[in-house]
Amino acid sequence: MDHVLRLIVVQCGTVELILDFDDDITGEPWIECDRLRLQQILLNLLSNAMKFTPNGSITLAVKIEKNLDVLAKFGKEIESSENFVVLFLSVKDTGIGIDPSKKKALFKPFSQLDAGSTRKYTGTGLGLTIAQNLVHRLSKERSKIEFTSEVNEGTTFFFHLPVNLIPPVLPVAQEEERKKHSLELLSKSIFVVFISSPEIRKFFTSEIRGVNTLLRRYTDSLNETSELLKSLREEYPKCNLLCFVDTGCGSEEIILDPFVESIKSTGVDLFLITHINQRNHYHSWFTSSDFPVNIITKPFYKDHIINSCAGAMQRRKNKSASLRKRSRDGIKPIPLLAPKKAANAEGAKE
Ligand SMILES: Nc1ncnc2c1ncn2[C@@H]1O[C@H](COP(=O)(O)OP(=O)(O)OP(=O)(O)O)[C@@H](O)[C@H]1O
Ligand SMILES: [Mg+2]
Structure with a gap:
């Protein structure tokens, strides 16, 4: 501004x-x-x-x-x-x-x-x-x-x-409290990491090792990732599923679109790991997709991953609580705008 x-x-x-x-x-x-x-x-x-x-x-x-x-x-x-x-x-x-x-x-x-x-x-x-x-x-x-x-x-x-x-930067004591809470949330989670770069594999196997998660799985292809997520969801219906996709390995939108489509029903929290100068590119891709995607930019570090995961899980929790509340109160979502075609007809056409 x-x-x-x-x-x-x-x-x-x-x-x-x-x-x-x-x-x-x-x-x-x-x-x-x-x-x-x-x-x-x-x-x-x-x-x-x-x-x-x-x-x-x-x-x-x-x-x-x-x-x-x-x-x-x-x-x-x-x-x-x-x-x-x-x-x-x-x-x-x-x-x-x-x-x-x-x-x-x-x-x-x-x-x-x-x-x-x-x-x-x-x-x-x-x-x-x-x-x-x-x-x-x-x-x-x-x-x-x-x-x-x-x-x-x-x-x-x-x-x-x-x-x-x-969220505002918290004072140290509150930050520690938040980290504790984040770690607790993560302990009930399953990590699925789609990696091709040695750097990311190393990070998840060494740095994140100290974080207690329920399961970790590594895959080499997006197809494999999608199958794995579906079977894990069946096996662990109540767990937090967290999937990390390294965008540095050819997983452009064209590949990501069908991938996202195939994993939607698993309720996974998806994290794209991308280089800082690619951030805007992926950001625009994910703002046009209706599936919530989190972006983690390189270089990243342990706390960064923990906070992003906890943030995404918390948002998911809040969202379902708010949806429950709204359906209890009988509030129906009202679309603010007319459907796309009608909006275009009014001269807003691009
Ligand atoms: N605040 C305004 N007051 C009066 N007329 C406006 C105003 N904003 C836009 N317009 C009208 O709408 C037209 C289109 O605006 P637009 O910003 O698309 O193009 P431009 O300003 O003429 O050129 P550019 O923005 O590409 O340099 C303008 O030429 C002007 O006639
Ligand atoms: Mg102008």
């Missing part, structure tokens, strides 16, 4: 930039989100606001919604009422506004409302198309950018993003 604001403030000139953030929002990283994509969305919206506002102000607002009823509308997105929130983001300007008759063309690629040869404003007409596309991906297609506008009064673009909060 700081990075985006620095870029925008430099161009601001006579226009006032107002920030309207909820108090809980800090300068530290506090949500799990693809930073580069979110930056790109805000940059595109803010730069439009700058371009089409000769004078007046631009307001960037970020609000957090924690209300359980609102969150329930996101159905399966809810993992825990403690670490799940919905962000409402908006960019409001007091600029030239948008003619209602031209609304539909707005999100189409290369469309500019003033497209004549005498046009005043520069640009390619791609900013909104890209931003819309990114919002779709970040929100797993649950959200899109919408706007309200009055000619010569101004425009507000807005969207929402369901996100998980990053």
Whole structure:
């Protein structure tokens, strides 16, 4: 966010930039989100606001919604009422506004409302198309950018993003307590590790040896991993199943997609082990998949694995508790958006 604001403030000139953030929002990283994509969305919206506002102000607002009823509308997105929130983001300007008759063309690629040869404003007409596309991906297609506008009064673009909060760093004593709890959780777990690199095999056989788990299995192919997970699930119906897949060994999405499909029913917690510069690549793959995948970046260490495993198991527990509670209270998940086709028909087409 700081990075985006620095870029925008430099161009601001006579226009006032107002920030309207909820108090809980800090300068530290506090949500799990693809930073580069979110930056790109805000940059595109803010730069439009700058371009089409000769004078007046631009307001960037970020609000957090924690209300359980609102969150329930996101159905399966809810993992825990403690670490799940919905962000409402908006960019409001007091600029030239948008003619209602031209609304539909707005999100189409290369469309500019003033497209004549005498046009005043520069640009390619791609900013909104890209931003819309990114919002779709970040929100797993649950959200899109919408706007309200009055000619010569101004425009507000807005969207929402369901996100998980990053837990705060705990004081040492609490951190020890959490670690103890994590180790307890792991003692009832089965590790299945799909490895081809000697480095990862060594790590799981030596470093993680000190962690007491129920069973450990190592495999050499994803097919074998999937069969093994299914048979372990049958044999141990109540155990935590944790599967680690090393993405450094050719397990690209194309292979991962059918693999994930085949193991869905086992209720396994899946961890992709990937190199830091591949993180964003796999992150976008897993945000488009509806199966929760955890990403562990190299280089990793023992506590990192323990915390990730415990976090995933805890989320699973919270999720099933929340689903149970909702079905007890008779709350049905309400999809926030119209089905994909209908949403596209309204001009949000990419
Ligand atoms: N805040 C705004 N106020 C008024 N008109 C806007 C605003 N944002 C976008 N528009 C209109 O929508 C059109 C498309 O916006 P978009 O960001 O896609 O393209 P661009 O800004 O023209 O070019 P680019 O972003 O690729 O440099 C703009 O040309 C403008 O006519
Ligand atoms: Mg633009």
